[in-house]
Amino acid sequence: MDIDDKTVDYVAKLARLNLDEQEVMDLRGDLSQIVGYVAKLRELDTSNVAQTAHVLPLKNVFREDMVKSSMNRKVVLANTEHKQDGFFVVPKIFE
């Protein structure tokens, strides 16, 4: 399958990536090749096969709904320089 520049741009937008011209060109080639390879799965008829999203036979793992202490606010904010009054600072969203 050939992936065109338009598709690369669209997917990059979904993935929140800014790509320069060279990257778009490289990815167009790489993705066409990889998607071409994985399309191999079409050889198989799986119309009667169930999906496996997860290998363990675990379901509905419950725990008691108990209040526990959460991480200290200072610790949570320790990995950014962009903080003020105990909050993360982000660009303005509303004018």
Place this chain on the structure above:
Amino acid sequence: MELYEYGMNELIAMLKKGEISSVMLTKSLIDHIEEKDKDIGAFLYIDREGALKAADKADKERKEGSDKPLLGIPVAIKDNICTKGTKTTCASRMLENFIPPYDATVVERLKEAGAVIVGKTNMDEFAMGSSTENSAFKKTVNPWDYGKVPGGSSGGSAASVAAYEVPAALGSDTGGSIRQPASFCGAVGLKPTYGRISRYGLVAFASSLDQIGTFGRNAQDIALIMNAISGHDDHDFTSAPGKEVYDPDDIKGGVRGLKIGLPKEYFGEGVNSEVKDSIYAAVKQLEERGAEVEEMSLPYSEYALAAYYIISSAEASSNLARYDGIRYGHRAEKYEDLIDLYACSRSEGFGKEVKRRIMLGTFVLSSGYYDAYYKKALEVRTLIKNDFDKAFEKYDVLMSPTAPTTAFGFGEKSDPLEMYLADILTVPINIAGLPSISVPCGLAGGLPVGLQIIGRPFEEKTLLKGTYMIQEITGKLRPEVR
């Protein structure tokens, strides 16, 4: 003999007898690492101060009568496993300055067992790669031949153990990232059953495939580490209930009556003939010691790699969506608005391969392609899992080469698909969630060959038995001291 040459088992005995102290051991090992690692480049970060403090504490505890199983034993940790207060970068610019506020469960458990963490090891960025060439920070070489890659993504951990820098190191394995570098470097590397070990604190790549495991130089040392880190964890709802005890003496039972299947698809055209010969020779030795060997088939094997790259990339694109530059990780300085801040931070922070996987994953999950790729891959996953289920009705273990070749050269696989093919014999096991180990079984062209043993879910013990026997036969392989 120097201290760094001993295995964990022996070091534990020496510490117990009081022949050495942990401070003495840790100091000697770190001195050795600092020298040796100038060539190898296995470590991103060595924590001399923290390690010596932990070693001193271990010595004091021992005087007070503590007999914690790993008391005073130095180990290394792959840099995608969170260590409280110590950088955890995933070898990515994105997390260059990230200091986790908590320990991963495995790190916590190693500390509880008394282990001393000496540092964090190099890897492919976000564990995406098969050669450790995708690290944003440094190059790690293969201890056997400095012109060859150590494999990946846990290349630093594998090289550190193979180069006798540390007796054991933790890694993670999503599609072969423990077993393939173990094979390339001549170390033993175990990927346990999915769910056997908590993933809490492992930076997520593909959550339904990721599993933490360990490198060591022998089966007993692997058993000791497994004892410390495995078992259910409330922080990880996908961790399996209960806890298994791995007795290092229990794995010496031999292989009489062990039913071994050799999947013929794993000995196909793409597999180097010297590698195959080495595997067949080891298997023959097991047969002579009473194992029952038979060729068999896993018919859907050829579809595993395609299913793997769809599933793992899809999960990666979703997991890596968390890196937005806001709470932690790289934040761009120039941007237009909030959305642009996300995009700029991500574009600056992620390397080429990570972007490629995010793009592929986003593509296969996008509207219009979801059914054809992602849903299809989950169906094929069922077929692959069924293959194994059926095989294990008849065989106790399956054996194959771990990788199609021995270690390749730097820059040799510049084409992404060609690099992905390095994992062709390891990814099916992650798809099925099975335990699997790579054990060095010989040399081909002067480089180590890894034999892969695949077992039933939660039967890591059987794999360790096989590993022990193979090492008894082949002797321990060690890179020439240079």
